[in-house]
Amino acid sequence: MKELLRTKGYKATPQRELIFECFLAAGRHITVDELYQKVRLKDSSVGHSTVWRNLKLICKLGLAEEVNLGDGLTRYDRITPEPHGHLYCLECKKLVEFDMAKLLPALNETAQGSRFQPVGFKIEIQGYCDSCGERLGVTGENSYNGSGTKNVGKKERGKNDDLS
Amino acid sequence: MKELLRTKGYKATPQRELIFECFLAAGRHITVDELYQKVRLKDSSVGHSTVWRNLKLICKLGLAEEVNLGDGLTRYDRITPEPHGHLYCLECKKLVEFDMAKLLPALNETAQGSRFQPVGFKIEIQGYCDSCGERLGVTGENSYNGSGTKNVGKKERGKNDDLS
DNA sequence: TTGCAAATGAATGTCGTTTTCATTTGGGCA
DNA sequence: TGCCCAAATGAAAACGACATTCATTTGCAA
Ligand SMILES: [Mn+2]
Ligand SMILES: [Mn+2]
Ligand SMILES: [Zn+2]
Ligand SMILES: [Zn+2]
Numbered sequence: 084m085k086e087l088l089r090t091k092g093y094k095a096t097p098q099r100e101l102i103f104e105c106f107l108a109a110g111r112h113i114t115v116d117e118l119y120q121k122v123r124l125k126d127s128s129v130g131h132s133t134v135w136r137n138l139k140l141i142c143k144l145g146l147a148e149e150v151n152l153g154d155g156l157t158r159y160d161r162i163t164p165e166p167h168g169h170l171y172c173l174e175c176k177k178l179v180e181f182d183m184a185k186l187l188p189a190l191n192e193t194a195q196g197s198r199f200q201p202v203g204f205k206i207e208i209q210g211y212c213d214s215c216g217e218r219l220g221v222t223g224e225n226s227y228n229g230s231g232t233k234n235v236g237k238k239e240r241g242k243n244d245d246l247s
Numbered sequence: 248m249k250e251l252l253r254t255k256g257y258k259a260t261p262q263r264e265l266i267f268e269c270f271l272a273a274g275r276h277i278t279v280d281e282l283y284q285k286v287r288l289k290d291s292s293v294g295h296s297t298v299w300r301n302l303k304l305i306c307k308l309g310l311a312e313e314v315n316l317g318d319g320l321t322r323y324d325r326i327t328p329e330p331h332g333h334l335y336c337l338e339c340k341k342l343v344e345f346d347m348a349k350l351l352p353a354l355n356e357t358a359q360g361s362r363f364q365p366v367g368f369k370i371e372i373q374g375y376c377d378s379c380g381e382r383l384g385v386t387g388e389n390s391y392n393g394s395g396t397k398n399v400g401k402k403e404r405g406k407n408d409d410l411s
Numbered sequence: 412t413t414g415c416a417a418a419t420g421a422a423t424g425t426c427g428t429t430t431t432c433a434t435t436t437g438g439g440c441a
Numbered sequence: 442t443g444c445c446c447a448a449a450t451g452a453a454a455a456c457g458a459c460a461t462t463c464a465t466t467t468g469c470a471a
Binding site for chain 1 (some may be wrong): 416417418419420421422428
């Protein structure tokens with residue numbers, strides 16, 4: 084790690100090393116605050132902005148990327164050897180990954196059909212996981228949805244005055 | 248429109264009718280502020296929060312849905328008869344839609360493979376549009392990308408102190 | 412060692428979203 | 442047609458995540 088940092092021209096500070104270490108050890112889709120908490124278990128003097136900045140650096144170094152599930156929180160996802168998409172359970176908020184290799188040909192074709200030169204693909208499938216679907220009795224045909232999704236699962240900041 | 252509103256139990260106020268009208272007349276992917284501006288051309292007394300609340304209502308009524316391109320702005324997209332995905336040009340920020348019907352079988356299969364009951368799909372292809380790709384000399388194989396995308400195009404609020 | 416650009420951390424700024432609350436008003440009803 | 446009141450409105454404020462500022466510290470090349 085020290086290596087990578089120095090060869091890329093960044094200083095290997097103890098805070099930075101700790102943050103990188105905690106990030107790599109943590110699960111996927113971690114938020115700034117979640118990582119901040121983890122880091123502080125090891126060194127409570129590390130600042131929030133340092134964690135934020137280093138998470139940005141981790142992305143810049145190609146080790147992670149930001150993910151937006153539309154819930155108002157930016158999550159940082161470790162880059163995987165193969166591109167993957169996300170399955171998001173609307174009930175329990177569980178996030179499962181899936182390999183999107185099989186979909187790539189069709190996606191590239193789609194892009195070319197619109198004369199677009201694709202660089203990245205983001206696929207999110209919202210629905211219900213096994214247990215939630217069963218518990219809620221979600222049988223089959225729920226589907227359909229305008230542009231293909233709904234921005235459900237937003238963190239519910241509070242109530243709407245009206246339109247409850 | 249008055250009909251729909253009343254049958255659903257909502258009052259048909261002039262502001263509400265104007266907002267609905269402007270939204271339906273406007274292009275896709277409009278932001279609260281953009282719609283607010285359009286509305287004020289017709290009635291400058293309408294408040295910002297009223298536009299915001301009615302946009303939420305429009306979604307609740309199933310006429311639109313929120314779209315997050317990861318640029319920190321929520322856009323409201325008219326629901327289309329067939330689900331569609333988005334092609335997003337990283338250079339000029341142009342947003343083009345594509346019919347995702349052809350991809351649905353593979354997507355449903357993917358979901359079932361993880362025992363998920365799909366409800367909605369969100370597909371975003373980031374890359375370069377025809378003209379930008381040409382101008383920038385983006386030939387072909389750029390691709391690959393961890394979970395399938397990058398959160399590029401964020402509105403660049405300023406610079407980063409470091410990690411410029 | 413020394414010098415200095417890079418990095419850090421606390422505080423502060425930014426800005427889109429959401430709520431509060433006093434006031435107005437749509438529309439069911441007498 | 443007037444009344445009444447829950448729903449709706451609008452201005453202002455609250456909220457909260459992201460981002461920056463700046464004084465101070467520190468990695469590390471020379
Ligand atoms: Mn769209
Ligand atoms: Mn992931
Ligand atoms: Zn679930
Ligand atoms: Zn373009």
